[in-house]
Amino acid sequence: MTTLKFDLDAQGIATLTIDVPDRGMNVITPELTQELAAAVERVASDAAIKGAIITSGKPGAFVAGADLKDLVTAFDKGIDTVEASKSSFELSALFRRIETCGKPFAAAINGLALGGGFELCLACHYRVLADDPKAVVGLPEVQVGLLPGAGGTQRLPRLIGIINALPLLLQRSHVKPAEALKLGIVHAIAPAAEVAAKAREWLLASPSAEQPWDSKKFRVPGGAGPLAAHAMQSFGAGNALTLANTQGNYPAPHAILSCVFEGTQVPIGTGLRIESKYFGKLLSGAVARNLIRTMFINKGAADKLANRPKNVPKSKVSKLGVLGAGMMGAGIAHVSAKVGIEVVLLDTTQEQADKGKAGIAAKQAKDLKKGKTTQDKVDAILNRIKATADYADLEGCDLIVEAVFENRAIKAEVTDKAEAVIPQTAIFGSNTSTLPITDLATASKRPRQFIGIHFFSPVEKMPLVEIILGEQTSSETLARTLDYVAQIKKTPIVVRDFPGFFTSRVFGTFCAEGQKMLLDGIAPALIENGAKMAGFPVGPLAVSDEVTMFLQQSIYKQQEADNLPEKYRGKVGRPVIDKMVDELKRPGRRFGAGFYDYPQGQPKKLWPGLKQAFPPKAEQPDVSEIKARLLTIMALETARCFEEGVIATPIDADIGSILGIGFPAWTGGTLSYIDTMGIRAFVDECQRLAKTWGPRFEPSDWLLARAHKNEAFYPRSAETETA
Incomplete structure (x- = not known):
């Protein structure tokens, strides 16, 4: 199956449209690399072609970078540094061919472009980005224990200077369109529907097909090497700060600093080889494998509920009851109301319930002050939360999350009171960190619908929810609980009942x-x-x-x-x-x-x-x-x-x-x-x-x-x- 469509118009402009089949997002695959290489040679060798546009056939997305499932196997396969470096340099050589083939290339970036996808854009002579907040660009490889291995550590510093490039390579993975334009990492922004036209307009103006760094007069903006004015700050203080932040456990930031320091002092061709050498060291190491496998591939599968019972229809919680308005209960109410769930926040007295809601309001007020939200959104969240001491308000709840003190008697009491009101179909979840779920379920008249839902404090910041199965917990209860965890945008794990769980x-x-x-x-x-x-x-x-x-x-x-x-x-x-x-x-x-x-x-x-x-x-x-x-x-x-x-x-x-x-x-x-x-x-x-x-x-x-x-x-x- 083809991953690239090649169109040539009457004005001699070729359009290369990337559309990797069976993927919601374009990623760089061996097939795409091969087809793109052939397309570039066709552009370079055909005198009738004046230039080329590279764009995406997927709305709102350009290219997300390399396929992590391909990269994660390197360490386990025993791929050494030399072999791993080759994989980087082959792609790097293709991108280098784009910028040196003698024909101008324009990137019509119709949406998100990250990692190798943005490195492809940097190799183009002109870049126009969709003016959409979701159309972010960046080089986030450091988050997976790698560095940009197709020119990112070399082109970005040459484009905007080392002092501006390092934060984008080491810290900030996503840059929105307006800032990308201000930084100079794209040449123009335009509505998504017009990016290709804007790129064509530039190509028809007979632009140069030479990158700035291929000019003999080129100098890295702000200087490079140990004598640059910023060298002590960028590399001396930068290395010290990186060591303090990583404790030497994460090799990628140090490798990025070394790539930029060494590579920007030599011609770009040599710099790209230096980059590939460091990339190979990282890809063949354990840290990159570990970060990619757990924090991206496996976490992504967990977020998509890979282990959810398949025979249970998907569900959503419309109304949630939270028993206990302390820090934990209020946090659960908060994250649930933020995604549109109606919440009943119940405590022993109205005063305690109101105090819990007031804490939520205070957090929202801080977000409002920082510009993270709007007054309308704050009002909507607070309006969804009913603070009460009356169990009758739990009527109609799809799910109850009990978050009272770690005491069996208290938990049994609130279980009995809640079950007297809630529908027969409702699920009862206990937010306990140590008490056995099977034991707590003895207080329930419906133990098959009883489950453990262990949140972590502070709930608003901690991404994990530990789901604990009692001896009688049904697969339907598990499925519906997992659906709720996904609904509030948390990551679930499932464990067996045992004191302390996992x-x-x-x-x-x-x-x-x-x-x-x-x-x-x-x-x-x-x-x-x-x-x-x-x-x-x-x-x-x-x-x-x-x-x-x-x-x-x-x-x-x-x-x-x-x-x-x-x-x-x-x-x-x-x-x-x-x-x-x-x-x-x-x-x-x-x-x-x-x-x-x-x-x-x-x-x-x-x-x-x-x-x-x-x-x-x-x-x-x-x-x-x-x-x-x-x-x-x-x-x-x-x-x-x-x-x-206990853990499966x-x-x-x-x-x-x-x-x-x-x-x-x-x-x-x-x-x-x-x-x-x-x-x-x-x-x-x-x-x-x-x-x-x-x-x-x-x-x-x-x-x-x-x-x-x-x-x-x-x-x-x-x-x-x-x-």
């Missing part, structure tokens, strides 16, 4: 390990900095303060009351929690004091008294040991969850660990971390840590047997389990 159970090991380090005599600052250097957003002591040690202590007590088996109690941090809460009276940030002090109007600081409460040893471990303990204990607990069937797929484990509990994205998630290290090497590391720090690191017989067979969690030859 995310809370694995997250608990992170907090507990940090607390155990205090007992081991490790300095608090080393614990926290080691976690950040591993790629965690905050350290385990800071996180413990945020969730409060009162909550952690209550979980320990609930585990005792439930007679939970010892191996699931995670007791290694218990002595620290009890001392902080009961003896030192420092239960966390909400109470003004925890592992950190919280001086008013100033940044938090580690509490100096920690040195007396948990004296550090004279000899401290290397920071690499801190990183290893935290990463390994969470990955090992995930493997245990997988072994026990490595995809859900990886998405959940990154989006829900902050496991470093560069790893691809907890199970990708094991696969990247190699399961045999991981088991060896577990056994080493067990000898040094305790039996909690011992791998199970199941994991040992898996390591003996060298059985990875992901199939080595497959892209993903869903793609």
Whole structure:
């Protein structure tokens, strides 16, 4: 099937229309590359052709870049740097042929153009972009652990200068039309229906077919190399800032800086070879594979509800009941009302319910002040939310999300009251992080319609929702719940019922390990900095303060009351929690004091008294040991969850660990971390840590047997389990 249509008009203008079949968005495929190369040669060799327009046959979209499903397999296939570099340079050479073939090319960018799609535009001699806010352009490859490998790091700095190009290469992936014109990365903007005509008008004016950087007099705007006025800021400070932001875990930003620094000092042909060399290093590495597979391919599949039961009709929630108007309940109400759902926000008193709605109004007011929304939209959102203390207002709700205090008796009471009012077809979801769903469902008269819906705080910002299946939860209930999660634009994972489920159970090991380090005599600052250097957003002591040690202590007590088996109690941090809460009276940030002090109007600081409460040893471990303990204990607990069937797929484990509990994205998630290290090497590391720090690191017989067979969690030859 053809991916490119070639038309030649009477005035000698060729139009190359890209339309990759069976794709909602054009992507650069081997077939497209081959057909585009042939079309360029036809333009170059035919004297009757004056010039060419490159455009898209898909309304509102030009080209989105390379197909990530093609790129993600490089690491698993063992493709080396040289081979990976070739794939980049072949496309780069094609784009170079476009700009040096002697005929002018114009890009009629009728919509979104990102990555390789925008690099194709940059190789054209003239670019006209649709004047539509959705018609963004940019080079977002750094987000997938790569760099623009078809000239982006070379043409963009030569076009607008290094100091202007670096933010677009390192940070900002999408540029809207007006700003693209102002920056000079497009020559003109026009209504979408007129971009091709505007491009043809330019071609008929007999323009030059030479790019500025091919002129002998060309100089990079603002200068290049170590003597450029901006060099210290761009590369000295830039490298330092990049290292501070990435902790060396993400190689792409450093590679981009190196490409720009080295490549802009030499002719563009040499610069393109430098770019391809760095691209090859990144593509053949694990970080790009991990980011592409988990954060884009697998997350995209999860967002599209790839694992939704197929035999259940699609559904939408029209009216939602939220029980509990605290921070969590109000957040759930907020995100639901924003997508057009009518919400009943219920609490024990009208005052409490009104307080929850007032918090939503305050957040909307901040967005309004920042220009992120309009007054009409704010009014519409707030009008959809009814704050009440009357259960009768729940009548007609399609779904209930209970978000009351983590107490069985309270949850049972509100379940009974809500079910007395809501329709027989309604679903009841409990937003619990630790209490077993099957147990909570005993308070329901309809356990097949009872499910766990675990949100993360703050709801407005956290993208994950953990769906927990009770023993009697029906496939219809699961399907409808997944539909609701998609409706509010969150990413779902599905787990089996178990105390702590998946995310809370694995997250608990992170907090507990940090607390155990205090007992081991490790300095608090080393614990926290080691976690950040591993790629965690905050350290385990800071996180413990945020969730409060009162909550952690209550979980320990609930585990005792439930007679939970010892191996699931995670007791290694218990002595620290009890001392902080009961003896030192420092239960966390909400109470003004925890592992950190919280001086008013100033940044938090580690509490100096920690040195007396948990004296550090004279000899401290290397920071690499801190990183290893935290990463390994969470990955090992995930493997245990997988072994026990709490989590059914490595995809859900990886998405959940990154989006829900902050496991470093560069790893691809907890199970990708094991696969990247190699399961045999991981088991060896577990056994080493067990000898040094305790039996909690011992791998199970199941994991040992898996390591003996060298059985990875992901199939080595497959892209993903869903793609």
